[in-house]
Amino acid sequence: MTNSGVLTRIEDCIPALRRYAAALLRNREDADDLVHDCLVRALDKLHTRRDDADVRAWLFAIMHNVFISQLRRSKARPSGEPLAETHESIGTRPEQESSLHWRDLIKALNQLPVEQRTVILLVSVEDLSYAETAQVLGIPIGTVMSRLARGRERLRQMTEEGDIRPALRRVK
Amino acid sequence: MSDPGRPIAEEDLHAWIDGQLDADRQLAVSRYLQDHPDVARRVAAWRNQKDALRAAFTAVLAEPIPSRLQLDRLIRHRLARRSVIWRMAASALLAFGLGGAAGWFLHNGLQRPGTAAITLLAQQAVSNHVVYTADRRRPTELGAQQRDDLARWVSNRLNHQVAPPDLSADGFSYIGGRLAATPDGAAGLFMYDGPQSVRLTVFVLPLKTASEMPIQPVDFAHVDGCAWIDKGIGYTVVGKLPPSELRRIAEQVRQQLSGTT
Numbered sequence: 001m002t003n004s005g006v007l008t009r010i011e012d013c014i015p016a017l018r019r020y021a022a023a024l025l026r027n028r029e030d031a032d033d034l035v036h037d038c039l040v041r042a043l044d045k046l047h048t049r050r051d052d053a054d055v056r057a058w059l060f061a062i063m064h065n066v067f068i069s070q071l072r073r074s075k076a077r078p079s080g081e082p083l084a085e086t087h088e089s090i091g092t093r094p095e096q097e098s099s100l101h102w103r104d105l106i107k108a109l110n111q112l113p114v115e116q117r118t119v120i121l122l123v124s125v126e127d128l129s130y131a132e133t134a135q136v137l138g139i140p141i142g143t144v145m146s147r148l149a150r151g152r153e154r155l156r157q158m159t160e161e162g163d164i165r166p167a168l169r170r171v172k
Numbered sequence: 173m174s175d176p177g178r179p180i181a182e183e184d185l186h187a188w189i190d191g192q193l194d195a196d197r198q199l200a201v202s203r204y205l206q207d208h209p210d211v212a213r214r215v216a217a218w219r220n221q222k223d224a225l226r227a228a229f230t231a232v233l234a235e236p237i238p239s240r241l242q243l244d245r246l247i248r249h250r251l252a253r254r255s256v257i258w259r260m261a262a263s264a265l266l267a268f269g270l271g272g273a274a275g276w277f278l279h280n281g282l283q284r285p286g287t288a289a290i291t292l293l294a295q296q297a298v299s300n301h302v303v304y305t306a307d308r309r310r311p312t313e314l315g316a317q318q319r320d321d322l323a324r325w326v327s328n329r330l331n332h333q334v335a336p337p338d339l340s341a342d343g344f345s346y347i348g349g350r351l352a353a354t355p356d357g358a359a360g361l362f363m364y365d366g367p368q369s370v371r372l373t374v375f376v377l378p379l380k381t382a383s384e385m386p387i388q389p390v391d392f393a394h395v396d397g398c399a400w401i402d403k404g405i406g407y408t409v410v411g412k413l414p415p416s417e418l419r420r421i422a423e424q425v426r427q428q429l430s431g432t433t
Contacts, residue, residue, distance in 0.1 A: 047333035
């Protein structure tokens, strides 16, 4: 059957799924949990696929849905906002020269509303087209473009003008 | 992106960075940026930001995939899950020495696991057949045109990929289906209309045993059927049809549904 082709394509997407999950969540363990749940769900839904087209967007859409439902659950907790904290494990390697710059950028990224963060990551890091991003997030393409524009501009203001929330500012 | 002459908007600047414009529009934005250095500075900042984000996260791609995310492992684990649950249930029953119905079931289950399972399966299939085919006005929950939705729904609930088999070659047209309830959990029921308005149902129920049973006739008061078990999934075809025809249809269903995984 066509399943083996789909499986190969799914396998090819796992590194990118891990990258996106790692960028979304501050903790790598949580990120891999998210990828795990996404893959399990994808295997459950495998039979609903008619062909091998768009496997990548399909997988990212599944992962987005898992992520959003986790987010809703965590928001039910009084502590809230678990995602607005600093990124612990990405871009923090001291041996990398531009890691300081990355750290500030990631810190700023994590302060954006999640709606803008997902669009920025899917377009900028995962190289999805606007149409694919719209499909993944289940929103109109115009909304993708406006969130991208607002998010990028806010990110630029935060990093260039040092407008990062004081509580999260690093001591250099 | 049809009119390259229209004014440049904020969105166009981002689409320019992301290579989402057609060639004419891309060129128009490039010219615009040449004439507007202040805008060009902002665009350059967004572009640098994009490059930096990509660079910051790219290291993940080179990492080895953790074993729990390896696809073949996930698939094997998935297949093993059902039989593990059954083994745990059986050992719990033995350990606590539960009597009564559970003991009887276990006793029978251990003696003739396949036969007991087939009987339970057929009972559920026939009950659902009788209740739902009798409903002339609303026999199904999702009709034939929502075939894919039903397949997705049932598969999710059964945790097993299944779709209504196509029996048109045997003269039966698919009219819809539903999720059915059984003591063993959710089941899928697919319904067909045949010649002389004979209604046929195909019933799919994951069983708590991993046993295999060949296609065999099961008969109840008013209807006949064929039941079998493949890889822990019980299947039944039920309808008022001659045994030979039921068996032929059962073989057809088995061929279609067992080839899906």
